[in-house]
Amino acid sequence: MVSVSIINLEERCMVLGLDAARERLESNGAETVLDFSLVRRLDSRSLAALREFTFRVGEKQGKVTLRGLNVEVYKALKLARLTETFSFID
Amino acid sequence: MIAPEAKPNTPEPPKPDAARIAHLEELVHRAKMAAAIFTQFTQEEVDRIVKAVTLAGLQNAQRLARLAIEETGLGVMEDKVIKNMVATEFAYNFVKDKRTVGIIREYPERNLSEIAEPIGVLFSLTPITNPTSTVLFKCIMALKTRNAVVFAPHPKAWNCCSEAIKTMYEAAVEAGAPEHCLLCLDSPSLIDNAYLMSHKDVGLIDATGGPGVVKAAYSSGKPALGVGAGNTPVYFEKSADIGAAVVDILISKTFDNGTICASEQTLVIDDEVFDNVLSKFAQLGAHICNQEETTLLERTVIDPKTGFMQPLAVGQKAIDIARFAGIRVQPATKLLIAEIHGVGREYPLSVEKLFPVLAVYRAKSVNEALRVCVDVNHAGGLGHTAVIFSRNDEVIQRFGNAINAGRVIVNSPGAIGALGAVYNDLVPTFSFGCGTGGGNSTTDNVNIYHYLNIKRLARRTQNHMWFRVPNQIYFNMNAVDNLRQFPSQSTVIVTNPILDRVGHLNIVRRHIYPKAHVHVLVIPDAEPDVKVIAKGVEALNFQKADQIVALGGGSVIDAAKIMKLKYESPDADLQELAAPFLDLRKRVVEYPTEKLNRARLIAIPTTSGTGSEVTPFAVLIDKDRGCKVTLADYSLTPDVAIVDPQFVMSMPKALTADTGIDCLTHALEAAVSNYASPYTDSNAMQAIRLAFKYLPIVYEDPQNEEARCMMHNAACIAAMAFSNASVGVNHALAHAFGARFGVAHGRANALMLPHVIAYNAAVPAKFMPSPYTEGYVAHKKYATIADLLGLGGHTIDEKVARLIAAVEQLLDRLEVPQSVADLGIAKDEYERALPDLIRVAFDDPSWRSNPRMPLMGELIDLYRKAYEGRGAAAKDVVTKELQAV
Numbered sequence: 001m002v003s004v005s006i007i008n009l010e011e012r013c014m015v016l017g018l019d020a021a022r023e024r025l026e027s028n029g030a031e032t033v034l035d036f037s038l039v040r041r042l043d044s045r046s047l048a049a050l051r052e053f054t055f056r057v058g059e060k061q062g063k064v065t066l067r068g069l070n071v072e073v074y075k076a077l078k079l080a081r082l083t084e085t086f087s088f089i090d
Numbered sequence: 091m092i093a094p095e096a097k098p099n100t101p102e103p104p105k106p107d108a109a110r111i112a113h114l115e116e117l118v119h120r121a122k123m124a125a126a127i128f129t130q131f132t133q134e135e136v137d138r139i140v141k142a143v144t145l146a147g148l149q150n151a152q153r154l155a156r157l158a159i160e161e162t163g164l165g166v167m168e169d170k171v172i173k174n175m176v177a178t179e180f181a182y183n184f185v186k187d188k189r190t191v192g193i194i195r196e197y198p199e200r201n202l203s204e205i206a207e208p209i210g211v212l213f214s215l216t217p218i219t220n221p222t223s224t225v226l227f228k229c230i231m232a233l234k235t236r237n238a239v240v241f242a243p244h245p246k247a248w249n250c251c252s253e254a255i256k257t258m259y260e261a262a263v264e265a266g267a268p269e270h271c272l273l274c275l276d277s278p279s280l281i282d283n284a285y286l287m288s289h290k291d292v293g294l295i296d297a298t299g300g301p302g303v304v305k306a307a308y309s310s311g312k313p314a315l316g317v318g319a320g321n322t323p324v325y326f327e328k329s330a331d332i333g334a335a336v337v338d339i340l341i342s343k344t345f346d347n348g349t350i351c352a353s354e355q356t357l358v359i360d361d362e363v364f365d366n367v368l369s370k371f372a373q374l375g376a377h378i379c380n381q382e383e384t385t386l387l388e389r390t391v392i393d394p395k396t397g398f399m400q401p402l403a404v405g406q407k408a409i410d411i412a413r414f415a416g417i418r419v420q421p422a423t424k425l426l427i428a429e430i431h432g433v434g435r436e437y438p439l440s441v442e443k444l445f446p447v448l449a450v451y452r453a454k455s456v457n458e459a460l461r462v463c464v465d466v467n468h469a470g471g472l473g474h475t476a477v478i479f480s481r482n483d484e485v486i487q488r489f490g491n492a493i494n495a496g497r498v499i500v501n502s503p504g505a506i507g508a509l510g511a512v513y514n515d516l517v518p519t520f521s522f523g524c525g526t527g528g529g530n531s532t533t534d535n536v537n538i539y540h541y542l543n544i545k546r547l548a549r550r551t552q553n554h555m556w557f558r559v560p561n562q563i564y565f566n567m568n569a570v571d572n573l574r575q576f577p578s579q580s581t582v583i584v585t586n587p588i589l590d591r592v593g594h595l596n597i598v599r600r601h602i603y604p605k606a607h608v609h610v611l612v613i614p615d616a617e618p619d620v621k622v623i624a625k626g627v628e629a630l631n632f633q634k635a636d637q638i639v640a641l642g643g644g645s646v647i648d649a650a651k652i653m654k655l656k657y658e659s660p661d662a663d664l665q666e667l668a669a670p671f672l673d674l675r676k677r678v679v680e681y682p683t684e685k686l687n688r689a690r691l692i693a694i695p696t697t698s699g700t701g702s703e704v705t706p707f708a709v710l711i712d713k714d715r716g717c718k719v720t721l722a723d724y725s726l727t728p729d730v731a732i733v734d735p736q737f738v739m740s741m742p743k744a745l746t747a748d749t750g751i752d753c754l755t756h757a758l759e760a761a762v763s764n765y766a767s768p769y770t771d772s773n774a775m776q777a778i779r780l781a782f783k784y785l786p787i788v789y790e791d792p793q794n795e796e797a798r799c800m801m802h803n804a805a806c807i808a809a810m811a812f813s814n815a816s817v818g819v820n821h822a823l824a825h826a827f828g829a830r831f832g833v834a835h836g837r838a839n840a841l842m843l844p845h846v847i848a849y850n851a852a853v854p855a856k857f858m859p860s861p862y863t864e865g866y867v868a869h870k871k872y873a874t875i876a877d878l879l880g881l882g883g884h885t886i887d888e889k890v891a892r893l894i895a896a897v898e899q900l901l902d903r904l905e906v907p908q909s910v911a912d913l914g915i916a917k918d919e920y921e922r923a924l925p926d927l928i929r930v931a932f933d934d935p936s937w938r939s940n941p942r943m944p945l946m947g948e949l950i951d952l953y954r955k956a957y958e959g960r961g962a963a964a965k966d967v968v969t970k971e972l973q974a975v
Contacts, residue, residue: 041130042126042127042130043127043268044123044124044127044268044269044270047123047126047127048123051123072129072130073130075126075129075130076126076127076129076130077126079122079125079126079129079210080122080123080126
């Protein structure tokens with residue numbers, strides 16, 4: 001049975017949320033869903049943290065799904081070339 | 091621009107080493123992340139950042155100017171402060187109310203919106219001549235457009251520019267801008283520049299600098315904004331206000347010691363004022379060089395090997411340049427003026443001089459002055475800037491036409507005038523686009539709109555349609571009585587011999603306005619030719635006609651329409667007016683609106699088919715050229731139509747059938763036309779209903795007055811529909827076939843009609859583009875017609891099949907031949923004719939409004955089916971797939 005960790009991200013504490021996601025990824029390699037429903041936009045720190053997170057995902061060959069992104073955030077990820085690592089659901 | 095910097099043959103620089111590449115990659119990556127973050131910003135957030143950096147630039151204007159002077163040794167401290175302030179305050183004033191996020195402009199009348207899309211990462215090269223001001227300006231432009239910038243300042247202005255970038259960046263981040271939105275290379279290197287110019291993540295290169303830099307930018311394969319070199323010609327025309335003009339030139343040419351590339355270079359002065367102008371210059375602090383001094387100056391400031399200015403002179407004061415050259419001048423000298431007698435390498439001072447040295451030329455005439463200005467313009471200044479001082483608007487206009495310059499500055503200082511927003515309403519800039527003349531992509535003053543991808547959201551437009559018919563239509567038995575209400579002094583009746591013989595002409599004559607002089611013009615009963623038209627126009631002129639009554643079938647009414655056109659507008663060229671067109675409102679030719687004479691045209695049809703009494707069409711034969719000329723314009727539409735069935739009571743049976751089928755075809759084609767509208771539909775549907783009901787009756791009982799009356803009305807109503815919705819492929823096929831084999835138009839239509847209905851009801855191999863229709867509806871329209879006729883059927887294809895069957899039954903009742911073969915046309919003869927028929931049919935404008943775009947192969951199939959005959963059509967109804975459309 002595959003366990004799925006769902007992490008709800010918030011704009012003000014994105015970095016903390018991503019830290020938590022990384023820990024779970026490293027502890028059990030389970031599938032992770034990052035919920036962006038409450039994230040209106042990314043700032044420089046969040047984007048850097050997310051980039052760092054993608055490296056971890058790559059190393060661990062983990063599966064991470066981003067949920068509930070608005071198109072503005074998605075476009076920022078696209079321009080930063082960070083969409084390849086993830087799958088997306090609404 | 092500093093010409094000696096140009097190194098057009100410099101080999102491609104080597105690539106940076108691995109460590110340096112990693113550094114540059116990180117730099118671009120940071121900028122890219124900043125640009126990605128920036129895309130999420132709102133207009134309000136952007137505007138807050140722009141205001142903050144503008145204030146920072148203003149607060150540091152003097153400090154940055156001092157740094158620039160100390161580092162470059164060029165220019166004037168006070169002027170550099172002004173430049174920094176213009177680059178911030180004036181730029182801000184231009185951009186502050188401009189939208190650069192989301193929808194930036196809307197054109198509701200065009201259903202068009204423009205939406206801003208940032209470019210991403212800009213790589214920006216800045217010059218030595220205007221170092222900090224250019225940086226300040228570009229920072230504001232980039233931040234306003236949500237772009238990130240990597241700057242590469244000129245090596246000799248590196249520190250002051252780095253400081254300017256740092257100042258702006260700190261203010262931007264403080265105001266909420268993304269980290270790393272403004273970055274600067276840590277050291278100057280052509281190798282780094284070349285690497286970044288071709289970097290995949292750099293969206294645009296913005297190069298302000300010498301020709302070498304600009305050329306490198308344009309050669310990189312990246313989108314680039316580069317400015318060209320200048321060599322500003324100035325025409326000092328004799329009507330100019332000498333005092334004001336001399337001060338303006340002094341302001342401009344001495345501003346920052348002449349480092350702005352738009353500043354005046356060669357002054358071409360009219361002979362009449364030449365001495366006065368020089369005297370005024372001398373009076374206000376210029377030194378006028380004699381011949382010997384001019385030679386010394388040339389040797390000092392122009393490199394004899396390259397022909398370009400010497401870098402040592404750039405941005406230096408006039409007294410220093412004089413000292414270098416060994417010329418004794420007054421200590422307060424602002425400007426050195428030297429006379430030249432031509433333009434080119436043999437006149438060294440005729441090139442660009444970014445220092446306070448001005449060449450002057452004495453012109454003996456306006457033509458000579460303009461010629462010399464053009465020469466200067468072409469001697470290194472194409473597309474850049476030109477200046478004229480004059481109070482003669484005609485000369486100003488001639489100058490503007492002659493000179494190739496993105497900015498033609500009138501009665502104001504060139505340098506500051508070109509910067510924009512101070513002396514004129516040009517967009518403020520520190521980067522002058524020089525168009526293709528200067529090897530650039532724009533002639534604009536580079537501004538925020540060049541830092542944006544502007545997307546256009548083009549909503550589908552609801553094109554205006556129309557419904558145009560004669561002003562007055564009188565119908566039913568004895569409608570001709572209405573003729574007498576139209577006052578006239580001279581009426582010409584156009585008719586044919588038969589109508590004279592059967593007494594129709596006399597009936598009409600009796601009803602004409604009693605006081606009118608009446609002249610009768612009898613023309614042959616055939617499509618009119620140009621000679622007939624010419625004769626008719628002659629008669630109209632001779633009679634000074636104010637009213638034309640056309641009594642006859644389509645040919646007579648068409649003839650009268652064309653006679654009226656030529657009578658009212660004798661210069662109208664019929665061949666030209668018949669030029670092909672796709673959309674009536676966009677056609678190339680225009681029908682004449684100015685009229686020499688005016689005459690009312692009243693049409694009284696004597697057949698029930700063509701509907702020419704209400705249509706804007708007319709056909710004539712040009713026998714000399716061997717072709718038909720079809721004219722189409724609403725100005726041809728008769729003013730009055732009188733649809734009186736008494737004139738059709740004696741129509742022969744065959745003519746009744748042929749013209750009746752023509753009427754039905756008009757209505758069926760108008761109903762499914764791409765130009766159909768609710769207005770034309772109502773006419774088309776009614777005409778179809780009347781034709782189905784009354785055509786068989788009138789065919790079998792020609793004296794049935796009610797049936798005659800209704801068919802006469804049906805023809806007119808169908809014509810109102812197709813006058814506005816046009817016809818379709820049936821008419822295109824029939825026109826070609828009828829002309830080739832001498833078959834009456836209505837009969838030719840009948841042979842094609844069932845097959846064309848089946849064809850239009852099927853899934854098109856190719857849909858016809860049409861802004862007037864949404865989706866494919868021809869099959870549904872046919873089904874609606876079937877319902878109107880009460881033909882039954884449950885599905886669309888059943889209804890279409892029943893409509894086709896009903897049309898075939900009607901044709902059978904009218905004793906229309908079953909097929910082309912039944913006309914006695916041999917199959918091999920027909921097959922041989924097909925290529926020509928296809929060519930002619932495809933050229934026919936009738937099908938342009940057909941719902942389905944006919945492919946040539948399909949036209950051949952239709953012709954072959956017409957040869958085989960009726961019965962084949964219903965089998966072809968394949969509308970099933972269309973139910974879902």
